[in-house]
Amino acid sequence: MSVAQLSVLVIDENHIRASIIEAGLREAGYQAVSVINELDGVAQHIERSQPDVIVIDIENPNRDMLEGLFALTRSVQRPIAMFVDKSDQRSIEAAVDAGVSAYVVDGLRKERVKPILDMAISRFKAFSRMARELADVRSELEGRKMVDQAKAILIKARGISEEEAYRLLRKTAMNQNRKLSEIAQSLVTASNLLEPQEQKP
Amino acid sequence: MRNDLFPVHAGFLPLIDSAILVVGSEKGFAEDEGIDLTLVRENSWANIRDRMAIGHFEVAHMLAPMPIAAKLGLTPMPLEIIAPMALGLGGNAVTLSRGLAESLNIGSDGTAFAAAPSGKALFGEVQRRRIGGLKKLVLGVVHPHSGHNYDLRYWLAASGIDPERDVDIVIIPPPYMPDALKAGRIDGFCVGEPWNSVAVRDGSGVIMTTKSEIWRSSPEKVLGVSLEFAERNPEVLKALLRALTRAAMWCEKSDNHEELAHLLSRIHYIGIQPETLLPSLSGAFETADGTLHHVEDFFIPFSRAANFPWRSHALWFYSQMVRWGHADWDASQTEAISQTYRPDLYRSALATFDIPLPAASSKVEGGLPRTVPVGASKGSLLLGPDGFFDGKIFDPDMIEAYVLSQKT
Numbered sequence: 001m002s003v004a005q006l007s008v009l010v011i012d013e014n015h016i017r018a019s020i021i022e023a024g025l026r027e028a029g030y031q032a033v034s035v036i037n038e039l040d041g042v043a044q045h046i047e048r049s050q051p052d053v054i055v056i057d058i059e060n061p062n063r064d065m066l067e068g069l070f071a072l073t074r075s076v077q078r079p080i081a082m083f084v085d086k087s088d089q090r091s092i093e094a095a096v097d098a099g100v101s102a103y104v105v106d107g108l109r110k111e112r113v114k115p116i117l118d119m120a121i122s123r124f125k126a127f128s129r130m131a132r133e134l135a136d137v138r139s140e141l142e143g144r145k146m147v148d149q150a151k152a153i154l155i156k157a158r159g160i161s162e163e164e165a166y167r168l169l170r171k172t173a174m175n176q177n178r179k180l181s182e183i184a185q186s187l188v189t190a191s192n193l194l195e196p197q198e199q200k201p
Numbered sequence: 202m203r204n205d206l207f208p209v210h211a212g213f214l215p216l217i218d219s220a221i222l223v224v225g226s227e228k229g230f231a232e233d234e235g236i237d238l239t240l241v242r243e244n245s246w247a248n249i250r251d252r253m254a255i256g257h258f259e260v261a262h263m264l265a266p267m268p269i270a271a272k273l274g275l276t277p278m279p280l281e282i283i284a285p286m287a288l289g290l291g292g293n294a295v296t297l298s299r300g301l302a303e304s305l306n307i308g309s310d311g312t313a314f315a316a317a318p319s320g321k322a323l324f325g326e327v328q329r330r331r332i333g334g335l336k337k338l339v340l341g342v343v344h345p346h347s348g349h350n351y352d353l354r355y356w357l358a359a360s361g362i363d364p365e366r367d368v369d370i371v372i373i374p375p376p377y378m379p380d381a382l383k384a385g386r387i388d389g390f391c392v393g394e395p396w397n398s399v400a401v402r403d404g405s406g407v408i409m410t411t412k413s414e415i416w417r418s419s420p421e422k423v424l425g426v427s428l429e430f431a432e433r434n435p436e437v438l439k440a441l442l443r444a445l446t447r448a449a450m451w452c453e454k455s456d457n458h459e460e461l462a463h464l465l466s467r468i469h470y471i472g473i474q475p476e477t478l479l480p481s482l483s484g485a486f487e488t489a490d491g492t493l494h495h496v497e498d499f500f501i502p503f504s505r506a507a508n509f510p511w512r513s514h515a516l517w518f519y520s521q522m523v524r525w526g527h528a529d530w531d532a533s534q535t536e537a538i539s540q541t542y543r544p545d546l547y548r549s550a551l552a553t554f555d556i557p558l559p560a561a562s563s564k565v566e567g568g569l570p571r572t573v574p575v576g577a578s579k580g581s582l583l584l585g586p587d588g589f590f591d592g593k594i595f596d597p598d599m600i601e602a603y604v605l606s607q608k609t
Contacts, residue, residue: 061244061376064344067345069372096255
């Protein structure tokens with residue numbers, strides 16, 4: 001059986017990450033790749049398709065179900081967790097850190113499956129990096145919006161210039177050892193609370 | 202955070218019996234003992250085990266059979282886990298879908314939650330389905346090697362239902378049970394609180410019986426500790442056991458239950474409203490017709506040696522693993538299995554505490570019809586009542602005979 005004939009099942013509730021893994025597997029020449037994004041029906045799918053390798057995100061609550069299925073039913077070949085060889089502690093750690101785990105049918109040689117796990121690990125990592133960057137950009141944008149609102153409140157309430165308002169916010173943040181956006185957020189919240197009811201739309 | 206504290210990381214699942222760990226961390230008990238206890242909520246028992254194996258967690262909230270499964274090599278990664286403390290007794294219930302429960306007409310005669318009549322009613326339903334060629338009932342448990350699975354199977358088997366042949370038992374993570382029941386994917390489940398109460402409150406489920414009704418004062422979760430960590434840091438482990446003992450005492454006091462429910466309701470712990478968490482602390486559960494019924498000893502966090510890691514508990518779980526084909530019977534293994542539970546470590550950690558500890562490390566399970574004083578290190582220690590609903594007794598010294606008797 002050539003590498004391309006190994007059937008691989010990717011289980012991931014995150015559609016984008018699942019497609020990234022799927023694309024990577026296809027690029028690497030694996031043709032029998034299927035993806036499940038739902039939590040339901042996984043057991044039936046596995047019983048039907050009998051995959052050689054299962055790649056699953058480590059946060060997936062279905063892991064206990066999978067292990068139960070493998071341990072207890074005779075309807076599926078017995079896949080076993082990828083981490084069977086403790087000598088490969090490094091790759092186990094890398095997998096868990098990246099958030100991926102894998103199960104392979106017992107008897108498949110490790111070196112045949114390792115490229116799959118390695119690929120999954122690197123794509124999982126790339127995905128988390130992307131997600132982190134996206135979150136950073138988002139929070140920065142929100143922070144800026146908040147600072148703008150806070151400045152507007154100060155300008156109106158104290159009759160100061162925009163620059164003075166900004167300086168006041170920054171000084172307060174530095175004195176309290178907090179982020180500028182946090183100070184802005186508190187001011188906006190406080191101001192909303194103090195606003196007379198009738199002015200609200 | 203004080204930087205002179207020793208960092209300990211504990212994985213847990215969102216269940217009521219994570220309370221002792223949560224309180225140990227939140228109420229300063231761990232800090233008082235020089236430990237910075239960080240709790241990490243997990244999605245699966247597999248994750249807890251794997252992250253302990255690679256050193257992310259030194260200790261964890263664990264299903265009581267997990268250290269035994271690890272000892273028997275049933276886990277994918279080689280890992281030695283010990284249980285130097287139990288995280289309370291009880292805490293589970295069996296819930297059926299409202300439609301099914303109402304058709305069984307359970308508890309209308311005042312026997313709410315009693316294991317024998319509810320088992321008998323379910324047996325009737327199973328027979329009806331068998332004769333009528335109808336679909337088998339599908340029941341959820343959280344893990345193959347779990348108190349839930351063994352409690353449910355014990356109850357079914359003693360009620361005349363063959364768990365292998367007459368029903369389908371499937372694995373579902375605890376927080377997903379109520380949804381699966383509501384969607385009709387399962388007909389019932391055995392799970393730890395608050396997930397029974399969640400199904401009761403949303404109207405989709407009715408509690409049939411409780412772990413405490415199936416086996417009073419029975420083991421459920423333990424503090425699983427990586428053996429490697431325990432051997433390298435014996436003093437830290439002792440300090441942690443002292444902290445968690447104080448936390449367990451705090452959890453037991455009914456004056457604290459309101460605060461405990463609020464604490465556990467936080468999103469990074471259980472994330473369920475406090476009202477839904479209170480029944481498991483007070484023992485007052487809703488029956489099919491909406492009346493409240495008090496369940497004795499539903500969950501015992503501390504009293505009557507609830508934290509003592511009885512070796513007879515470990516052996517009972519082994520007997521059930523053999524019974525349901527999860528492990529082979531091997532008399533020469535029983536010593537090694539009972540030693541995954543470490544009453545010796547529990548005793549030495551609490552030597553300076555003014556609380557009575559059992560003099561024995563093992564006991565006959567199911568042998569106390571009422572609360573009785575037993576031999577203890579100091580003062581007087583009360584144990585029990587402790588009984589299986591079918592009146593059977595498990596004597597750890599006669600485990601082989603017990604295992605054989607289960608086969609028939």
